[in-house]
Amino acid sequence: MTPPMDADVLVLGAGAAGIAAARRLRALGRSCLVLEAGTRVGGRAWTDAAGLDLGASWLHVAEANPLTALARELGFTPYDDGRRRRDILLAAGRPASAADRAAYEAACDAWEAAVAVRAAAGGPDTSLGEAAPRGGRWDATVNHWFGAIINGVESERSSLIDYVATVLDGQNLMVREGIGTLVARLAEGLPIRLGARVQRLAAGMVAETGAGEFRGRAAIVTLGTGVLPELVFDPPLPEVVTRAIAGLPLAPVMKVALRAAGEERFGLPPFARLGRMIEGPGDRPCSWVLWPFGRPWAMAYIGGRLADSLPDAASAEAAARAELARYFGAAAVARVFPEPATVAHWPADPLFRGGYSYAHVGAAGARAVLARAAPMEGKLRFAGEACHTRYAGTVGGAWESGEAAAEAVSAALG
Template sequence: MRLDEVMDRYDTIVVGAGVAGLTAASLLARSGQRVVVLEARDRVGGRVWTDRADGHAMDRGASWIHGIDDNPVAAAATAIGMPTQEFTIGSFQPDGRPIAYFGPDAERLSDVATRSFAHDVHAADAAMQELVETSPPAATYAEVTEAALATQRWDDDRADRVREFFSHRTEEQLGAWIEDLAAHGLDNDLIDGDEVVFPDGYDRLPEHLAKGLDLRLGHIVSHVQWAADGVTVTADGGTFAAEYAVVTVPLSVLQSDDFIIEPPLPEPLTGALDRLEMNAFEKVFLSFETKFWDDRVYAIRQQGQGGEWWHSWYDLSALHGTPTLLTFAAGPAAKAIRGWDDSEVAESVLIQLRRLYGHRVQQPTEVHVTAWQDDRFARGSFSYMKVGATTDDHDNLATPVGGVLHIAGEATWTDDPATVTAAMCSGHRAAVNILGRDIRIEDAWGVPG
């Protein structure tokens, strides 16, 4: 422990240099505060992480802005000059962009059959809206799905296709099994405008936000002690004192015994902490010598039992200049493959691709499987609402504690949780609460106005 750090007193300590922490720190520092950011990793960005090890920018964490209209992340990306590519498929849309669908028999669906299936999904979704609104607090997303299917006069096969689509959607959107998700769990999963991804990497955003900050990497925080007159934070690299603290560690770290807050958090934060959960969600990248799959499609989808784990592949070829497919191990599949090596995962995925494309399927030249579940500083990918949770639980988790302690991060933003946008907005809210006045979110990346 360095004596100068023990003696130093800051205006605000920010724990975590992900997008939430960096947004808060940037806004507070630009407002004239003395701010220090404590980050456990040896890099900034947290769950925004671009891997360039194989020569391409591969986003192993977040990739998408899920709707660029009125979105501060999109505004920041434009202001910073981050190149983007339209890829409006990141929210498990049934249609809207070309998708190659394969039926349960692994035969390619005709355009008519594809349109008819997408129409069924929209019909069930329309029925869902009222059913979700009127559902009891303990209802699961699976129960409202069944109720919505019951409103349609479909034969079993037709209902099965939509049922499995809804199940896969909860897995891909939230990394959760449909029976574990609250009926309201997808309420705020709305997309305004196109979705985009970043050919040069998402990490340009946190790197820009971090510029000029007093940033301490490799500082693993274990204790946060708060009182009416301020906060003391204990990290591997020293003890820091400040008038305020913004804690942005992921939900799962906040829930763990490795991160102690004293006195313990009061209500409504504790209830929210109990009802929100970190998911299981991994990315699987497969690169090939040549492209063997359907051309001019955003995604490939397989219906039926064969698609229980591997049902959707996203074509990243145009993004990375190499024939590359991205699929997700999400929810139960992510839990099941935990501990598998990359080649085992690839073989499991290839069995399904061979059902669709037969002998044309090649051995991948590169495979990469993420391991966010085993990442000590993430312990999962993003949060979801367990059965019994309410959408307010997100915002409630950010209720200021004792006027000095502020929790931020994707799990604390009701409007669009589990996203980079949520992280950024939550960091802005923490800064506003600390300063006690409105500030523009744009000041985090631009010249304060």
């Protein structure tokens, strides 16, 4: 006798995409069961007990972001610090002058314009770095900022066409209560099974986990592309789909949060963003936001080859402290931040293995392939940030892709 169905649709993963899919399925009158490997919901949207957003911290392109309205409806407090870029505090090891800062801003504008022009010119895909200006006093610094920091990998490693197609313009909002808190609130009341790591998804929509088997009539897979290759599909996925997944790896981004024990704030206001000029080949600064919402935290954001070189939390903390010491001195950093850091080492986390997706050079079409893939007679769909062709890498993009996948499988169920 065939065991009974657990739900119309199995949703794999309770991050933003999985939660959005489950909510939309419920609105469409479909039963669903969300299978989440971890012990919490939200995935890469995670606010810890101290109120720190250790994954996503901005609602990017807030005016088009579905989570902006949801945050307001739920009484959350979005906040715009009005800045798009970091403040340059150090140039060639000295405090940056007004002229340095103006030159940096101008170089950022020139970088964005050059990249857009090169992409609009058409032709085969190339690396973002190939299109970027070079040789100017600030070019390496700007390239590091848009590449390793914003995109999570050096611009030499990612696709120009994908970067331009998914570039995040518009307003960026932080949320006082935390983006992770917001996403978790939106999951309330949904049928979510925690601690259910799906190892195999077999014909007949049977999800095999360490916590038993679950059956559905359709499935939506929202695992990030860092771990998606570990999930066994039976029958195997079409080659075009596995190739698309391989073309969209996760950038190695991580966060280190240091808490100031006393009142010292280095004379910097809430939300201060620290940046400095790159001082030569191999110099790879991280980026900082200090005192968000007036809280006593300094948050380092580490990406690219620097993140690649930091295998664990201890090395990430040491790198963050060394970087902060360049601004304030090692003694002051040790005195102001005496406690061990909170480290979110996403690349080392076996449920993620990275921060957010970028496209390899030549893989610019991969997001659309993954978003449209409909194997198993359309009853299997993919969702998640990597599937969004415009807002990839974001919570809002993950949310929209989850909703779209829910619509698609519901239609396929007839």
